[in-house]
Amino acid sequence: MLWIVVSTIIVSLVSIYLGHSRLLHIDQITPRRSSITLILVLLLFLSLQLLHRIGYFPEAAAGFTMANMYASLFGFFFGASIQQFNQKMDAGKILYVNRSFWTDVLPNVIALGVILFGIQRTSIFSDIPITPIRVTSGLSIIAFGLYGLTIRLVPEFRAKGLILLDRQIKWDDFVTYSWFSEGVIEIEYKQNGAIKSFKTMIPEEDELYLEKTLSKKIAERLENDEF
Numbered sequence: 214m215l216w217i218v219v220s221t222i223i224v225s226l227v228s229i230y231l232g233h234s235r236l237l238h239i240d241q242i243t244p245r246r247s248s249i250t251l252i253l254v255l256l257l258f259l260s261l262q263l264l265h266r267i268g269y270f271p272e273a274a275a276g277f278t279m280a281n282m283y284a285s286l287f288g289f290f291f292g293a294s295i296q297q298f299n300q301k302m303d304a305g306k307i308l309y310v311n312r313s314f315w316t317d318v319l320p321n322v323i324a325l326g327v328i329l330f331g332i333q334r335t336s337i338f339s340d341i342p343i344t345p346i347r348v349t350s351g352l353s354i355i356a357f358g359l360y361g362l363t364i365r366l367v368p369e370f371r372a373k374g375l376i377l378l379d380r381q382i383k384w385d386d387f388v389t390y391s392w393f394s395e396g397v398i399e400i401e402y403k404q405n406g407a408i409k410s411f412k413t414m415i416p417e418e419d420e421l422y423l424e425k426t427l428s429k430k431i432a433e434r435l436e437n438d439e440f
Contacts, residue, residue: 216277225285228285228287229288231292232293234292261278276344280345287353290353290359291359303373304372306371311414317365325362368411370426375400375402382402387402398420399411
């Protein structure tokens with residue numbers, strides 16, 4: 214039992230560092246990459262199950278493997294949550310965000326529900342025996358819920374830049390904006406030397422304020438470029 218606890222702690226710490234380093238962003242997740250990952254995970258589990266049936270993967274080894282896999286998921290999402298929270302703080306106060314029940318309240322309720330389910334999964338507050346797998350699996354679910362609390366489905370226009378899902382776009386990388394259609398604005402920005410864009414819905418009553426905010430940021434960038 215002790216060696217499983219020690220290994221899960223080490224794996225968690227390493228995974229927290231990797232998650233905080235943000236080696237992967239949400240916009241890098243594609244259907245193709247997701248499909249390949251799911252296939253590889255499925256093949257891994259089938260291989261381990263086969264080895265277990267023929268006696269080359271005993272129960273102790275299976276418990277050790279699963280506990281460390283859950284520990285790695287916990288560390289990754291917990292580290293990403295810390296990074297995302299710090300990123301928002303560094304980006305300054307919110308200048309504008311389109312708040313609604315669907316983009317604000319409902320996602321937070323779901324994330325809190327996931328966290329509560331993770332707490333229940335750890336068995337800390339129940340009569341079920343506490344095991345490394347239960348604890349690490351519960352912690353991984355809690356960390357995923359915490360990560361969900363830091364993600365907003367609509368962009369945040371902040372003092373030092375935009376927060377788009379889990380990525381910060383500094384105002385220096387903001388290029389321009391245009392109205393794609395009625396109530397839908399398109400933002401163009403620079404990322405890794407390329408021009409990218411995203412579209413988001415803006416309520417009619419907020420259009421004028423957002424236009425003034427973005428026009429001011431463009432003017433500030435042009436003024437800085439002159440100097």
